[in-house]
Amino acid sequence: MKDIKTMDTHCHLQHNWFDEDRDAVIALAKKKMYFIIESGANAVWSRGAISLSEEHKGFIYATAGLHPIDAQKLSKVDFEAELDWIRQNKDKIIGVGEVGLDYHWEKDETMQALQRERFSQFIALANEINKPIVIHSWEGEADAVDILSREAKVTVVMHCFSGSVDVLLKALELGYYISFSTQILASKNHRRLAKNTPLEMMLLETDAPYLGPNREKNMPWNTLLAAKKIAVIKDVTVEEVVKVTLSNAKKVFWI
Ligand SMILES: [Zn+2]
Numbered sequence: 130m131k132d133i134k135t136m137d138t139h140c141h142l143q144h145n146w147f148d149e150d151r152d153a154v155i156a157l158a159k160k161k162m163y164f165i166i167e168s169g170a171n172a173v174w175s176r177g178a179i180s181l182s183e184e185h186k187g188f189i190y191a192t193a194g195l196h197p198i199d200a201q202k203l204s205k206v207d208f209e210a211e212l213d214w215i216r217q218n219k220d221k222i223i224g225v226g227e228v229g230l231d232y233h234w235e236k237d238e239t240m241q242a243l244q245r246e247r248f249s250q251f252i253a254l255a256n257e258i259n260k261p262i263v264i265h266s267w268e269g270e271a272d273a274v275d276i277l278s279r280e281a282k283v284t285v286v287m288h289c290f291s292g293s294v295d296v297l298l299k300a301l302e303l304g305y306y307i308s309f310s311t312q313i314l315a316s317k318n319h320r321r322l323a324k325n326t327p328l329e330m331m332l333l334e335t336d337a338p339y340l341g342p343n344r345e346k347n348m349p350w351n352t353l354l355a356a357k358k359i360a361v362i363k364d365v366t367v368e369e370v371v372k373v374t375l376s377n378a379k380k381v382f383w384i
Pocket residue numbers: 139140141168170227336
């Protein structure tokens with residue numbers, strides 16, 4: 130089968146696992162892919178995502194946000210300064226994220242409440258600057274969808290969604306996009322979620338360097354492996370999966 134060009138709507142090229150081969154990975158990605166969205170999961174990566182997008186204009190796009198565990202660690206003043214920085218750089222990013230809730234790494238209820246408070250502030254920011262919002266919701270999927278349903282006025286992307294089919298259906302009813310990663314290769318739950326998600330509401334991502342198909346370092350072009358799996362689940366061609374998810378991604382992020 131000939132090579133099919135794909136895209137990656139969520140990865141972390143700034144991770145130190147890419148320190149030895151970042152330039153080579155980007156060069157190869159340019160041959161194999163239409164575009165990559167670099168996710169700002171902390172203050173350093175958000176700034177770096179913008180630099181990468183300026184260096185690779187029209188190929189790498191940036192989002193800016195704070196992973197919930199990073200967000201909860203900041204003082205109120207520092208957190209709000211970060212929101213301000215995003216506000217000031219809104220024209221250099223295509224979305225707010227990743228932001229959200231992480232009850233997997235944070236079990237303390239007071240800290241989870243702080244995560245929810247800061248998540249709400251991020252939603253308000255996305256509404257204000259009118260950018261799609263990319264959600265991390267590990268083990269907090271039900272709360273995340275509940276908060277979004279009341280507060281979000283912009284397009285919502287559930288990144289690496291790993292919740293139940295019930296919460297998935299609620300998210301779909303609200304019109305949220307569900308982003309599938311290479312997790313689908315190893316996980317029965319993700320295959321079940323894919324079965325319940327119309328292709329028209331799907332995005333493809335890797336979360337590279339995380340979530341390698343065989344637990345190795347993941348690469349952005351491995352979205353093609355996820356697309357192949359989805360093609361089998363949906364009984365359509367890989368070309369169709371890539372075509373529809375590509376047009377979804379362009380629509381969501383105004384690319
Ligand atoms: Zn991520």
